[in-house]
Amino acid sequence: MNDFLQFLGEPIAQRSLWACAVIGFANGFVSALVVLRRSALQIGTISCALLPGIALAILFFGLMQLSILIGAVIAGLLVGLGSLFVARTSRVNHDTALSIIHTTGFAIGYIILVQLGLQQKVDDWLFGSIMSMSNSDLWIAYGISALAILSITMLKRPLIIYLFDPRAAAAIGIPTTVFSYGIFALIILVLVSSLQAVGAFLTLGLLVAPAATMYQLTNRADLMFWGGGVIGAFGSVLAFFLSYPLGWHLGATIIVILGCIFLLAYIFSPKYGLLRAKR
Amino acid sequence: MVSDHNHICWGDDHSHHHHGGHELAVCKLHARYGAVTALRDISFSLHCGHTLALIGPNGAGKSTLINILAGLRKPVSGSILWNGAPLHHTRSEIAYMPQRTDVDWSFPITVRELVEMGRYPALGLWGSLNKHDCAIIDKALDSMQLTHLQSRQIEELSGGQQQRAFLARALAQEAHILLLDEPFTGLDVPGMEALAALLKSLANEGRLIIASHHDLNTAPRIFDHALLINKECIGFGPTQQVLTQDNLMAAFGKQHITATT
Numbered sequence: 001m002n003d004f005l006q007f008l009g010e011p012i013a014q015r016s017l018w019a020c021a022v023i024g025f026a027n028g029f030v031s032a033l034v035v036l037r038r039s040a041l042q043i044g045t046i047s048c049a050l051l052p053g054i055a056l057a058i059l060f061f062g063l064m065q066l067s068i069l070i071g072a073v074i075a076g077l078l079v080g081l082g083s084l085f086v087a088r089t090s091r092v093n094h095d096t097a098l099s100i101i102h103t104t105g106f107a108i109g110y111i112i113l114v115q116l117g118l119q120q121k122v123d124d125w126l127f128g129s130i131m132s133m134s135n136s137d138l139w140i141a142y143g144i145s146a147l148a149i150l151s152i153t154m155l156k157r158p159l160i161i162y163l164f165d166p167r168a169a170a171a172i173g174i175p176t177t178v179f180s181y182g183i184f185a186l187i188i189l190v191l192v193s194s195l196q197a198v199g200a201f202l203t204l205g206l207l208v209a210p211a212a213t214m215y216q217l218t219n220r221a222d223l224m225f226w227g228g229g230v231i232g233a234f235g236s237v238l239a240f241f242l243s244y245p246l247g248w249h250l251g252a253t254i255i256v257i258l259g260c261i262f263l264l265a266y267i268f269s270p271k272y273g274l275l276r277a278k279r
Numbered sequence: 280m281v282s283d284h285n286h287i288c289w290g291d292d293h294s295h296h297h298h299g300g301h302e303l304a305v306c307k308l309h310a311r312y313g314a315v316t317a318l319r320d321i322s323f324s325l326h327c328g329h330t331l332a333l334i335g336p337n338g339a340g341k342s343t344l345i346n347i348l349a350g351l352r353k354p355v356s357g358s359i360l361w362n363g364a365p366l367h368h369t370r371s372e373i374a375y376m377p378q379r380t381d382v383d384w385s386f387p388i389t390v391r392e393l394v395e396m397g398r399y400p401a402l403g404l405w406g407s408l409n410k411h412d413c414a415i416i417d418k419a420l421d422s423m424q425l426t427h428l429q430s431r432q433i434e435e436l437s438g439g440q441q442q443r444a445f446l447a448r449a450l451a452q453e454a455h456i457l458l459l460d461e462p463f464t465g466l467d468v469p470g471m472e473a474l475a476a477l478l479k480s481l482a483n484e485g486r487l488i489i490a491s492h493h494d495l496n497t498a499p500r501i502f503d504h505a506l507l508i509n510k511e512c513i514g515f516g517p518t519q520q521v522l523t524q525d526n527l528m529a530a531f532g533k534q535h536i537t538a539t540t
Binding site: 157168218221 | 404
């Protein structure tokens with residue numbers, strides 16, 4: 001226990017704690033978009049597809065935070081839009097196209113990273129490592145979080161109409177095409193910010209579980225955003241305090257905690273839970 | 280009180296006239312999907328106070344026309360005028376009601392929040408609901424008999440109540456034109472009659488109701504006007520006069536003969 005208290009005094013521990021809280025909150029907040037849009041699996045494939053973009057960016061521009069960010073954004077856009085394009089111009093449907101493109105991209109990215117001798121780093125990107133986040137990483141994560149929360153809060157009213165009823169939204173003049181690309185871009189940015197915290201494989205959990213938990217508990221769309229943020233932050237901070245004494249991997253612990261919180265809501269939610277009053 | 284500019288014109292069905300119009304005029308509408316013509320030379324005009332059925336076989340362009348009227352698609356050429364000005368300059372004048380199957384009923388939203396959405400064109404991005412808006416929302420809920428259900432999640436309503444909730448959203452928008460996508464699909468006979476009466480009373484208050492409809496037998500009972508199309512306009516006018524054997528043959532061909540016998 002003393003060990004742990006001493007560890008908490010270290011600047012790196014305090015920084016990680018902040019990172020957990022902020023990234024957890026932003027991801028939880030944005031997860032409402034993913035859940036209300038019913039696009040969880042799509043986002044999952046895109047998060048894995050970020051790897052080749054990162055690998056290529058390192059190959060061409062070296063190992064820099066900015067190049068990694070840009071590579072990830074470009075890869076996300078290419079896979080997202082590329083799969084739409086393949087689906088429209090061939091017989092295969094969108095899910096099939098997405099599966100092929102993201103696995104192929106992931107394989108290419110893995111080969112490049114191993115060739116570059118960055119195998120050690122690969123683990124960090126797949127499963128995350130908050131402790132190794134640099135100052136600039138943190139600032140980028142804070143910036144993306146602020147952007148996500150601000151833009152969603154400011155556009156909340158048309159956004160909820162769009163998510164619920166896109167055709168009626170278009171009919172009353174809400175720019176739905178801008179919204180659908182904007183949401184996509186925002187989700188990719190948030191994915192990139194959480195990549196270092198929980199990694200490409202696990203980031204989907206952080207971007208789905210918090211709002212899915214709220215979905216079990218509330219009938220108010222705006223509560224899904226704020227409640228999702230609180231659950232994401234709470235789960236991440238709790239994981240931080242548990243992972244050190246238990247010796248568990250932090251990113252994985254975050255996802256396990258969020259999964260458990262969802263399970264509790266799934267079973268005990270007064271209105272929609274498994275054990276709701278059946279008389 | 281509702282401002283004069285946005286008023287819904289109260290009055291009787293046919294004795295109903297306005298100086299400036301309140302007239303929807305569709306002129307020479309063409310639409311295309313790639314190389315395939317979806318609509319050719321569609322023209323009709325109608326004053327508010329009427330109920331209009333869009334009738335035609337599958338693939339005749341009913342939903343294309345609905346989409347164009349709702350502003351979801353652009354026509355290749357042609358114009359849609361409302362009181363002489365392009366309809367899509369005043370988007371709030373038209374309220375769109377989706378098909379039942381297109382709605383995500385488990386979305387976390389209450390009946391009242393759904394109706395509040397109708398105020399968006401008036402409120403814009405950041406305006407907050409004031410007394411006037413709340414009064415309109417209360418009135419819309421009340422006239423659709425949903426006041427006691429307003430805090431329910433929309434999935435907890437019956438089918439008829441769900442439809443009334445969407446109509447209440449259109450009322451809260453103070454839209455003159457209500458555009459409904461196959462509203463009678465999947466309703467039983469009492470449900471159909473209730474909705475038909477409701478649409479009629481909304482038209483009598485001075486709204487223009489436009490709905491795609493696939494049941495030739497019920498159309499004359501529900502709608503006073505019909506537009507029969509199959510890519511192009513085959514007939515337009517009072518429902519009975521449009522749905523003649525000749526016109527139906529022209530629109531449906533042999534499919535019609537097998538369907539009605």
